[in-house]
Amino acid sequence: MIRSGYKQIFQVKVLHSYFNDNVCSCLDFVPSDSTMKMMQRFGLILRSQIDGFSFYCSTKDSLINYLNYIEKVTNEISFNFNVHSKDIYFNLITDLPTNWLGTISFNSENKTNTFSKKGRELKGVFLKKDYTGSLARLEINFKDIVQLTQQNSVAEFVIKFKSRATQWQYYIINRSSVKLDNPKISSKTDMSFEGPFKTTIATGEEALLFTSGDHLIPLAESPNYKFSLINEAIKDDNSQNKRTSSKVILNGLPNPTPERIGFKVDTITKLVSSPMYVYI
Known part of the structure; x- marks a missing residue:
């Protein structure tokens, strides 16, 4: 449980058509080194959920002011995560390019992302040269959090995978x-x-x-x-x-x-x- 006084900065939800009810519970989101430093410095909390995670802060200020402050003192403009699969068959059951070895990049400012009432669907970009051992990299930019919060009151980002x-x-x-x-x-x-x-x-x-x-x-x-x-x-x-x-x-x-x-x-x-x- 998140203690009272914390507010949600953003939420990431993962859907996969292979699984029952599209519930994808096999992914772990691990903060990058820079994001982990911000979490420790500002008391940010990552709460894992069955189909993604939520990110929280304890500020009483508005999110736009708070994120502007973090950017000013750290020179960071986004939260970053490495995505790992707990399912050894993930690449088999997922509609990924054949004979592909690389990392999928999900970025909230990608121009191919789509919008809906529920939030922003993040489109993956398949990278071959930048393989890090992670299934994917996720980058959530501060400005996109602010934009979605102003539009929908809650910043929700959705990642969808198709069954192979x-x-x-x-x-x-x-x-x-x-x-x-x-x-x-x-x-x-x-x-x-x-x-x-x-x-x-x-x-x-x-x-x-x-x-x-x-x-x-x-x-x-x-x-x-x-x-x-x-x-x-x-x-x-x-x-x-x-x-x-x-x-x-x-x-x-x-x-x-x-x-x-x-x-x-x-x-x-x-x-x-x-x-x-x-x-x-």
């Missing part, structure tokens, strides 16, 4: 001699899979491969899609019964998770695929 979309691949390995003369992947949605294609997996076993083709499906913490493997009966044109009946072989195929997906970049299409091996 991949080509889903189902490798069906038939070890039980189940009849699969017309296998298909079915769904209650209009989503369809290409295949099956006969292939051989690394173990030397034969498999039938279904893929989502050019349709990339976003990864998710909890399954959003239900696909089933069916053996669709082949219609006999000579039969009076024109209805096609299907037999469900496996109801509920797996959805990719970070523990089981393979991070493979196709050298031709540059698409990331999520191979899943299904044994029946």
Whole structure:
């Protein structure tokens, strides 16, 4: 709890479409050396929250006067933080450039940032040459805090991450001699899979491969899609019964998770695929 007498300077909220309810609780915000010195000198407090953090001060003065004073005596114009992920799969589940190693820069004065009633959405800039080992760097400028406070009474900055979309691949390995003369992947949605294609997996076993083709499906913490493997009966044109009946072989195929997906970049299409091996 923040003691009475403290006022909020600004708040940072992180959203990520991979996680349930977009709640991203896996990031740590660590003050830079210069910001830590300001915190110690002026008694500023960082309060971590499940989806970001809030920054507080104990002044009775207005924020604009207080920040002007800090700038005058320190020559600093912003608060800076290094951002680290506690999720080892963060780069896999997040829509980041393939084969990229670097640091994402979030700056409150970036001209590509967007505005809403809730605050300012910070757009990331991908840096390659300036890799520091941190996932990202966050810079909140004093002038932007003042501007947002005057507009919305509260300065809130929002960072949004998108879930990585991949080509889903189902490798069906038939070890039980189940009849699969017309296998298909079915769904209650209009989503369809290409295949099956006969292939051989690394173990030397034969498999039938279904893929989502050019349709990339976003990864998710909890399954959003239900696909089933069916053996669709082949219609006999000579039969009076024109209805096609299907037999469900496996109801509920797996959805990719970070523990089981393979991070493979196709050298031709540059698409990331999520191979899943299904044994029946």
